Amino acid sequence: MDSFKILLVMIFQTVGVLSTLNCPLNETEWKVKSKAKVCQGSDVYHCLVVEDGKARTEKCKEKTLIMNGYCPIFTYDDYIHWKICNKTGCPNKHFPSDEVYKFPVCFNIESEGKDFLGRLESRQDNTLPLKIGIPVGIIAALVVAAIIVIVVMKKRRYTPTCEYFIS
Template sequence: MFLVTKSCPRDVRGWKTRGKNFNCSNPNEVYHCLPDENGRLGETCTKGPAGWVEKDFCPEYNRDTNDVNTVPCHISTDCPDEAFKTNEVYKYPVCLQGSSSAHDGGTSSLPWHIIGVAVGVIALLVVFSVVALICYRKRRRRTSLIINL
């Protein structure tokens, strides 16, 4: 179960308090608060011990598999500089930004492929406009030549 929340604890004390209140009933479960694959922050209990996250990666909850995965941190600064356990994500606020901004630095909520398509469409419009302008000027020049004859 993954319950969407507005924020995650930002320190060990808050993490332990929230974890107790969330009440992971099975002793083998570990409390987590982290973004899911859609960038929504949420709380969950996962089975087994907390996993490890590599340097320059962030943990992310996968709702399809009900498991914690790791994804690259695409921010130039403040990414994790050492390996850490998935339930210690509070040490790296950049990984708790949610809304997929943990992957793109919070600079845009649009996926890169959408931005690329938009740039491509704009480039095509500019090219077509230039071609239309050239054709218009040639036609105008021909018309003025015919009138002058």
């Protein structure tokens, strides 16, 4: 497993970037997102919950058949897998993984602690720029501080002494 991917997912989940992704809830929205994603070959657009149940993400993957009573998920290894669904509105028939929008309960994530209706309310959440801006601002400040430290250290190293001017 690529540890860099895990680290990025953990960072994004911590600041809430991935969890705010809202998957399309009907065929029309799904087709719009699918065209925007531009998948290649036999891969098709998917928007699924990540395997730990704390975030959603979009990827192009080959579709697979999901059995009734299960919801498709993305593993950390970028595969489509499934988890058992034991809530109201769970799939009651087999379906292709790229038709998960028919079962909105499959988009629930644990960190929200809300049912599907609560997730709909979160679509009005305008905090995404803040959730992205804060980490970007912190990273920018750290980069600027590192540059200042490097410049100061170089100036100290190359500062001429009085002996240089006297000779």
